[in-house]
Amino acid sequence: MKTHTNPYKRIIKKTMDRLIPFTVHWELTYQCNLQCPHCYVAPQNSREELSSGEIAGILDLLQERGTLHVIFSGGEILTRKDFFDIARYARKKGFALRLLTNGTLIDETVADQIKDLHPLSVEVSLYGSTPASHDRITACPDSFKRSLEALRLLNGRSVRTIVKSLIMKGNAGEFQSMKALAQEIGSQFLYDTVIIPKMDGSLEPCGNRLDREELYSVLYPEVQKNGEDKNPRGDDLSCCAGVNAFSISPYGDVYPCMGFKESGGNLTKKSLSEIQHSPIFSKIRSITLSDLPDCKECELIQYCNRCPALARMETGDLLGPSKADCLLASVIKNIIDDKRKQTVKENQVRRPI
Amino acid sequence: MDKEIPIKSPSTASQIIDGEAVIIVPSEQMVNVLNSVGCRIWDLADGRRSIAEIAEILTREFNVPYKTALKDAIEFTRDLAEKKMIDFAGTGEEKREG
Numbered sequence: 001m002k003t004h005t006n007p008y009k010r011i012i013k014k015t016m017d018r019l020i021p022f023t024v025h026w027e028l029t030y031q032c033n034l035q036c037p038h039c040y041v042a043p044q045n046s047r048e049e050l051s052s053g054e055i056a057g058i059l060d061l062l063q064e065r066g067t068l069h070v071i072f073s074g075g076e077i078l079t080r081k082d083f084f085d086i087a088r089y090a091r092k093k094g095f096a097l098r099l100l101t102n103g104t105l106i107d108e109t110v111a112d113q114i115k116d117l118h119p120l121s122v123e124v125s126l127y128g129s130t131p132a133s134h135d136r137i138t139a140c141p142d143s144f145k146r147s148l149e150a151l152r153l154l155n156g157r158s159v160r161t162i163v164k165s166l167i168m169k170g171n172a173g174e175f176q177s178m179k180a181l182a183q184e185i186g187s188q189f190l191y192d193t194v195i196i197p198k199m200d201g202s203l204e205p206c207g208n209r210l211d212r213e214e215l216y217s218v219l220y221p222e223v224q225k226n227g228e229d230k231n232p233r234g235d236d237l238s239c240c241a242g243v244n245a246f247s248i249s250p251y252g253d254v255y256p257c258m259g260f261k262e263s264g265g266n267l268t269k270k271s272l273s274e275i276q277h278s279p280i281f282s283k284i285r286s287i288t289l290s291d292l293p294d295c296k297e298c299e300l301i302q303y304c305n306r307c308p309a310l311a312r313m314e315t316g317d318l319l320g321p322s323k324a325d326c327l328l329a330s331v332i333k334n335i336i337d338d339k340r341k342q343t344v345k346e347n348q349v350r351r352p353i
Numbered sequence: 354m355d356k357e358i359p360i361k362s363p364s365t366a367s368q369i370i371d372g373e374a375v376i377i378v379p380s381e382q383m384v385n386v387l388n389s390v391g392c393r394i395w396d397l398a399d400g401r402r403s404i405a406e407i408a409e410i411l412t413r414e415f416n417v418p419y420k421t422a423l424k425d426a427i428e429f430t431r432d433l434a435e436k437k438m439i440d441f442a443g444t445g446e447e448k449r450e451g
Contacts, residue, residue, distance in 0.1 A: 006386075007373070007386040008384050008385075008386055010374070011375055011386055014370060014371060015370065020395050021371065021440060022368075022370075026414070063368075066370055067368065068366065068367070068368035068377070091366075094365075094366055094367045094368060095366055095368075096366030096377045097366070097378070116378045118363070118364035118365075118366075118380070119379065120366070120377065120379045120382075160379070160382065187367055243406065259441075
């Protein structure tokens with residue numbers, strides 16, 4: 001008998017082939033104590049969020065259906081008074097937890113409670129490297145101080161933390177200093193430059209996206225000249241949304257992913273199997289590159305991480321290109337090309353006569 | 354060793370997919386996949402059964418000699434303990450005394 005570390009990929013393939021919901025992203029609440037302008041959340045205030053009892057019932061179901069990874073996000077998860085009841089129950093069922101939070105509600109006691117959950121990671125949003133820039137974006141005084149303190153409290157308890165940032169107009173100049181800050185406090189740093197529209201269809205948050213020049217200057221130090229930033233999927237633009245992963249809203253609606261707000265059904269009314277075989281889930285799974293009229297011949301495909309949800313939100317067309325992804329792919333290609341040219345020039349200069 | 358009682362470490366996360374156990378140890382950021390026999394031992398590591406009792410079950414279910422099952426179960430649980438996937442809750446004697 002041996003333990004294996006490599007067969008994990010085989011397990012993942014199995015979960016995809018059999019539509020086992022291996023990873024579930026669960027937005028536990030849309031309530032939040034910050035007011036970030038780029039946030040995609042648009043709560044439907046007339047609807048009741050699931051109770052902890054309903055959530056426990058769904059966790060039971062997910063455990064039976066093969067889920068291992070559960071990502072709890074919001075809104076702000078810690079605004080739910082019953083958050084730790086839910087999270088402890090999830091751990092009791094054997095799920096691996098990732099917690100997405102703004103960190104502002106984490107004090108010593110909460111940090112102790114989080115440590116006892118043994119989460120895979122706690123991912124804290126940070127939008128600046130100084131109180132001024134971060135608090136301006138969150139519209140909440142002291143949020144920077146509190147988020148940073150949360151990271152320190154968790155790191156001090158050996159909880160793996162990730163600083164997650166969205167790079168946008170209000171903080172692009174602090175990208176490198178945010179990265180340095182994360183390193184200094186012992187957290188991993190992850191960033192994204194793509195801001196998604198609001199779930200009610202409003203494109204307002206997208207006004208904070210970086211333009212081409214800003215993206216180029218932010219990404220230039222990050223992109224490798226050898227092309228490691230090319231899409232590792234090659235020309236396979238499929239994703240796991242609706243295959244072995246999906247998202248659950250605070251109301252129990254199930255979406256192919258958290259960015260794709262077209263529900264396959266509500267878990268309080270329909271079976272998981274019905275939802276997984278709903279028209280929208282089936283449609284998402286059936287898309288192949290040949291179905292994408294603009295993308296299939298695109299020269300940027302090797303650099304592109306096309307998100308069908310984003311394409312749908314931006315243009316209403318599930319099979320069309322996403323403006324944000326096209327821009328990002330184009331900038332990555334430019335940077336790689338420019339770095340290669342620069343290397344050739346340097347080599348020519350250095351070559352002995 | 355055979356009287357020791359293995360129990361899943363409370364920090365682990367796990368799921369059984371098609372008879373194989375996928376186990377995550379958050380502190381190590383490590384995923385392990387156990388085959389069907391390993392998966393059964395994992396399942397039986399419930400803090401109530403000793404390794405000897407687990408070996409008896411393996412003998413019945415997998416049609417292997419008790420001696421082989423015991424040796425394998427001892428080695429395997431030791432390996433899992435090294436990887437922080439299980440703890441030892443004590444020994445059978447302690448259980449009976451308690």
